[in-house]
Amino acid sequence: MALDVLIVDDEKDIRELVAGVLEDEGYTCRTAGDSDSALQAIDERRPALLLLDVWLKGSKLDGLEILDAVKERDPELPVLIFSGHGNIDTAVSAVSRGAMDFIEKPFEAERLIHLVARATETDRLRRENAQLRQRIGVAEELHGNSSAINSVRATLKKVATTGSRLLITGPAGVGKEVAGRLLHSWSPRADAPFITVSSARMTPDRFEEQLFGQEQNGKLVQTGLLERAHGGTLFLDEVADMPVSTQAKILRVLTEQSFMRVGGDRQIKVDVRFVSATSKELQTEISEGRFREDLFYRLNVVPVAIPPLTERRDDIPPLVEHYLTRLAVEHGMTSPVVSSEAMAALQSYDWPGNVRQLRNLVERMVILAPHGEVSQIEIDMLPTEIVQGDSDQGLGVSTLTGVPLREARENFEREYLKVQIRRFSGNISKTATFIGMERSALHRKLKLLGLNERKTDGQA
Numbered sequence: 001m002a003l004d005v006l007i008v009d010d011e012k013d014i015r016e017l018v019a020g021v022l023e024d025e026g027y028t029c030r031t032a033g034d035s036d037s038a039l040q041a042i043d044e045r046r047p048a049l050l051l052l053d054v055w056l057k058g059s060k061l062d063g064l065e066i067l068d069a070v071k072e073r074d075p076e077l078p079v080l081i082f083s084g085h086g087n088i089d090t091a092v093s094a095v096s097r098g099a100m101d102f103i104e105k106p107f108e109a110e111r112l113i114h115l116v117a118r119a120t121e122t123d124r125l126r127r128e129n130a131q132l133r134q135r136i137g138v139a140e141e142l143h144g145n146s147s148a149i150n151s152v153r154a155t156l157k158k159v160a161t162t163g164s165r166l167l168i169t170g171p172a173g174v175g176k177e178v179a180g181r182l183l184h185s186w187s188p189r190a191d192a193p194f195i196t197v198s199s200a201r202m203t204p205d206r207f208e209e210q211l212f213g214q215e216q217n218g219k220l221v222q223t224g225l226l227e228r229a230h231g232g233t234l235f236l237d238e239v240a241d242m243p244v245s246t247q248a249k250i251l252r253v254l255t256e257q258s259f260m261r262v263g264g265d266r267q268i269k270v271d272v273r274f275v276s277a278t279s280k281e282l283q284t285e286i287s288e289g290r291f292r293e294d295l296f297y298r299l300n301v302v303p304v305a306i307p308p309l310t311e312r313r314d315d316i317p318p319l320v321e322h323y324l325t326r327l328a329v330e331h332g333m334t335s336p337v338v339s340s341e342a343m344a345a346l347q348s349y350d351w352p353g354n355v356r357q358l359r360n361l362v363e364r365m366v367i368l369a370p371h372g373e374v375s376q377i378e379i380d381m382l383p384t385e386i387v388q389g390d391s392d393q394g395l396g397v398s399t400l401t402g403v404p405l406r407e408a409r410e411n412f413e414r415e416y417l418k419v420q421i422r423r424f425s426g427n428i429s430k431t432a433t434f435i436g437m438e439r440s441a442l443h444r445k446l447k448l449l450g451l452n453e454r455k456t457d458g459q460a
């Protein structure tokens with residue numbers, strides 16, 4: 001997706017020349033000849049970069065005054081200054097007032113392209129950094145090799161280059177946002193922003209100001225998230241929590257690709273790809289009047305369901321490996337190994353908080369290890385709830401000591417096999433290989449112990 005550059009210069013020839021050079025490089029350009037039309041263009045839609053001449057003949061404000069006005073409204077908007085030969089001092093002072101750099105006229109096309117690329121790249125990196133800092137730990141990759149994750153990845157890859165809208169469903173912490181970010185990074189919009197709207201975290205009375213921005217007497221007061229996402233992707237997290245009145249406005253944005261800021265009366269045009277996520281059952285929300293059915297159909301063009309971790313226990317070892325390697329790099333240490341007993345316990349646990357909970361646990365174990373650096377993670381280092389699993393599942397003392405040996409052995413075998421089969425998500429071949437039994441012998445054993453194979457599949 002092309003980045004939008006606004007060129008402000010009083011000389012028409014220069015405006016056209018600069019626009020021509022940048023358009024050849026794949027940017028989209030808008031132009032303005034004076035301060036009124038420059039500020040109006042910014043109010044119409046925030047550009048990705050502003051190129052600003054210092055001297056503007058016949059203009060109400062000169063370049064520096066425009067710079068001040070722009071920085072007051074939107075301090076993060078990158079600005080490059082054009083300066084004539086005689087006003088280098090002014091250009092230098094522009095840099096101290098928030099411009100990114102300046103370019104002296106007459107300039108070489110190569111230098112212009114270089115500076116514009118650098119300015120937009122710096123902005124992109126700063127944005128990316130801020131997002132990473134804000135959501136520390138959000139991996140840009142979807143780790144795991146289960147068939148469920150492979151199929152999510154394949155769908156994302158297939159639709160990344162199209163502009164289709166996606167609705168990603170799954171319980172909390174399964175990786176819906178990671179999937180959205182991955183889709184964005186594979187799409188032609190990768191260089192433009194990925195902006196998250198956290199419906200669950202925004203207060204309803206400020207929701208629309210934050211989403212659509214705010215205007216007063218025709219002047220921009222606050223740029224909204226929708227406008228910041230121009231050219232990129234808007235991720236509507238927990239979309240079911242969006243106020244119903246806002247849902248109607250979003251529907252209009254989807255059909256018209258334009259919206260009005262709060263307090264404004266003009267249409268702002270944007271080109272945004274919508275990716276939504278929900279952990280709620282939207283059909284129930286619709287039938288109970290909390291979610292608009294027409295919006296559901298517009299957002300749910302490509303449905304992507306990410307199952308909970310209990311339904312893809314194969315993903316646990318690669319996820320643990322990934323977090324350990326990352327921690328080792330971050331802390332300059334050797335990555336600990338996980339004993340097979342500890343890994344088996346991790347694979348048998350139910351992870352109500354899904355991947356987020358697994359990540360937190362691995363980080364806690366490594367960072368808060370009582371004796372400094374850990375080289376091997378053993379089962380006794382895991383929290384008790386993980387080792388014991390559900391309380392109705394463990395072997396109580398009475399089931400072992402209060403019965404004859406034969407019965408105690410059967411009780412143990414039953415519990416042991418339940419755990420192993422859960423760990424391999426009900427896959428009998430994998431379980432048989434791990435426990436060192438013939439597949440047919442395992443089937444016989446399960447029957448003998450009264451274990452229904454389907455019931456042992458992840459939810460025994």
Ligand SMILES: Nc1ncnc2c1ncn2[C@@H]1O[C@H](COP(=O)(O)OP(=O)(O)OP(=O)(O)O)[C@@H](O)[C@H]1O
Nearest residue numbers: 137138139142143172173174175176177178355356
């Ligand atoms: N497949 C994955 N590979 C690597 N990390 C993952 C994966 N899935 C989830 N995570 C991690 O789990 C955490 C939660 O992921 P994410 O925020 O995408 O979940 P979510 O489904 O959007 O949850 P919520 O709706 O609660 O925000 C993130 O910090 C991310 O690091």
